[in-house]
Amino acid sequence: MARVAILFDNFGPYHLARLTAAAGACDLLAIEIARRSDEYAWDTAPGQLGFQSECLFEGTSSKLDAASIAKRLELVFGRFKPEAVVVPGWASRTSLCSVAWCLKRRLPLVVMSDSQAKDKLRKGWREAVKRQIVGCFSAALAGGIPHADYLAQLGLPRERVFLGYDAVDNSYFAKGAKEVRGQMPEGGGQGTEDGSQRSVVRKKHGLPERFFLVSARFIEEKNLPRLLEAYARYRTLCGQSVVSGPMVPWSLVVLGDGPLRDSLNSQLSILNLHGHVQMPGFKQYPDLPVYYELAEALILPSVSETWGLVVNEAMASGLPVLVSNRCGCAPDLVQEGVNGFTFDPLDVEQLARLMLKMSAFQPFSLSTFGDASRAIISEWGTERFASGLKAAVDKALEVGPLRPSLLQRTVLTALLWR
Numbered sequence: 001m002a003r004v005a006i007l008f009d010n011f012g013p014y015h016l017a018r019l020t021a022a023a024g025a026c027d028l029l030a031i032e033i034a035r036r037s038d039e040y041a042w043d044t045a046p047g048q049l050g051f052q053s054e055c056l057f058e059g060t061s062s063k064l065d066a067a068s069i070a071k072r073l074e075l076v077f078g079r080f081k082p083e084a085v086v087v088p089g090w091a092s093r094t095s096l097c098s099v100a101w102c103l104k105r106r107l108p109l110v111v112m113s114d115s116q117a118k119d120k121l122r123k124g125w126r127e128a129v130k131r132q133i134v135g136c137f138s139a140a141l142a143g144g145i146p147h148a149d150y151l152a153q154l155g156l157p158r159e160r161v162f163l164g165y166d167a168v169d170n171s172y173f174a175k176g177a178k179e180v181r182g183q184m185p186e187g188g189g190q191g192t193e194d195g196s197q198r199s200v201v202r203k204k205h206g207l208p209e210r211f212f213l214v215s216a217r218f219i220e221e222k223n224l225p226r227l228l229e230a231y232a233r234y235r236t237l238c239g240q241s242v243v244s245g246p247m248v249p250w251s252l253v254v255l256g257d258g259p260l261r262d263s264l265n266s267q268l269s270i271l272n273l274h275g276h277v278q279m280p281g282f283k284q285y286p287d288l289p290v291y292y293e294l295a296e297a298l299i300l301p302s303v304s305e306t307w308g309l310v311v312n313e314a315m316a317s318g319l320p321v322l323v324s325n326r327c328g329c330a331p332d333l334v335q336e337g338v339n340g341f342t343f344d345p346l347d348v349e350q351l352a353r354l355m356l357k358m359s360a361f362q363p364f365s366l367s368t369f370g371d372a373s374r375a376i377i378s379e380w381g382t383e384r385f386a387s388g389l390k391a392a393v394d395k396a397l398e399v400g401p402l403r404p405s406l407l408q409r410t411v412l413t414a415l416l417w418r
Contacts, residue, residue: 003027004393005082007098009061010037013285014309016049017169021382023051025390029080030054033069033094034061039217052080061094066416069097077101084393086110086141090133096416099136103404103412108396109136110389112165114143114306116328117150131155132411136404138396141165141388143307144332160395164388166307166329170381173316174374176289202294208251208278212322212355213295213314215288218258221304223324223345225260225267230301232271233352238359249276250296250359257282292317296366297358302327303345315339315377320369322354333380339372 004026008015011032019030032055056072057064073094077085085102087095090111102109111134134154142148143166152158182197202209212231216222231252238249254264254277261279268274283291292298298314298321305327314321315333321340323330330342341357343350361369404412 001025001027002393002397003029003081003083004086004389005029005031005077005080005084006086006389007031007033007094008088009033009092009094010035011053012037014168017172017382018167018385019053020050021386022389025386026393028052029076029082031056031076033057033092034059034064036060038062056094061092064093066093066097069094070101073097073101082107084108084110084138084396086112086389086393088112089115090130093416096133096412099133100412100416102401103136103409106401108138108399108401110139110141110392110396111137111151111156112141113151114147114166114328115150116143116146116306117153118146118326119304119306119328127154129411129415132408133415135408136402136412138399138402139392141385141392143328146328146331147306160392160399162388162391162395163332164380164384164386166309166312167380167382167385168309168312168316170312170316170377173289173292173313174318177293177317180290180293198294201290205280205290205294206278207253207291207294210296210359211251211253211278211294212297212299212358213253213255213291213319214299214301215255215283215291215310215313216300216302217256218260218264220260221302222256223301223303224254224264226345226348227254227299227301227351228264228267228271228273228277230348230351230355231277232273233348234355234359235273235276237352237356247356247360250355252277253291253295254279255281255283255288255291288313289317292319295319297322297340297369299351299355300324300327301345301351305329312377312380315373316381318370318374320358320366320373322351322358333376335372335376339369339376 028051030051030053034057035055038060054076085098087098131154134156139160140151142161148161151161180201235249238247298319300308300323302324303326307328311321311329323334323342324345325342334340334342341354
């Protein structure tokens with residue numbers, strides 16, 4: 001097997017699951033740039049790992065300088081002697097330092113990317129700079145179709161781009177859902193599915209009988225103010241239903257935290273929604289299966305989202321999904337009218353009516369959607385990450401290291417020391 005060094009900014013539960021799968025496909029050294037994340041409050045005690053690992057720095061990566069990073073990478077790469085190096089994106093100093101190290105030693109590079117063209121307004125000069133860096137990679141592991149297309153726009157030949165970057169441990173969420181339903185894990189004995197276990201768990205967590213679930217950081221990109229507007233409108237539409245009389249609207253549970261919490265609380269007061277919306281805060285990985293299993297459907301309303309791993313988690317748990325069409329996962333994971341629907345995140349009325357449509361379904365229809373979610377996401381688990389990574393590394397070794405132009409070297413140096 002090829003000796004491969006792979007870098008991530010910080011090891012969260014998602015990265016650990018992917019790396020565990022990848023360790024069976026190559027001789028792997030997983031490098032954690034920093035022990036703590038600037039964005040996510042993950043617990044940082046992963047326990048025994050099934051692969052070799054190194055941590056470069058104990059704090060966070062936000063203030064690291066190029067010289068310190070290069071020194072640590074020299075030590076780690078020097079000991080491991082990789083045949084190929086895999087880096088997350090092209091923007092961080094650590095990724096750029098890794099590119100510089102590999103170019104100097106004539107080693108092939110693989111980039112992992114879930115950037116898409118519509119993530120944000122693209123400026124021509126920035127795209128020109130990116131093309132110079134992307135031109136240094138021999139192959140890529142992308143999230144899905146829109147991410148592979150964007151890499152091709154930046155000059156990486158499409159035949160050198162493989163899919164599967166954004167994966168979660170599907171079995172973890174499927175197993176968690178079974179346990180909440182009162183079933184034992186496979187091979188673990190008999191269980192019940194009479195709802196009594198679900199009722200106990202629901203009461204323990206103070207959750208409503210039926211609810212839409214949202215899990216997101218409380219930041220502008222997640223579009224939570226419009227979500228609350230849409231939810232208020234949905235409740236009005238439920239009261240106006242003429243099909244079978246007024247409907248009982250589902251509640252809304254929003255997991256997460258962040259700088260917008262106070263303004264969202266104020267909005268709940270203005271919309272008179274405090275009795276119908278719960279915001280229980282950020283939840284650690286072991287707590288998530290409870291919320292997925294007890295929810296009726298997931299909503300991801302982001303105006304900008306490279307992928308949206310919460311959609312993977314929800315689908316693995318058997319939930320229908322309502323996903324913004326700006327989310328990178330939408331083209332690959334959401335089949336309209338099969339396991340859910342997509343919507344324009346700026347269109348409050350459209351989202352409200354989709355919420356009405358979803359909650360008006362009979363239980364059998366929701367179950368059908370949930371079964372479809374499980375079937376679709378079964379093709380996007382950590383096994384896909386492992387196979388995609390191996391394919392990208394094999395292609396990079398076949399292509400070999402690329403010889404950078406003077407312009408590429410100049411751009412790389414300028415970015416490293418900016």
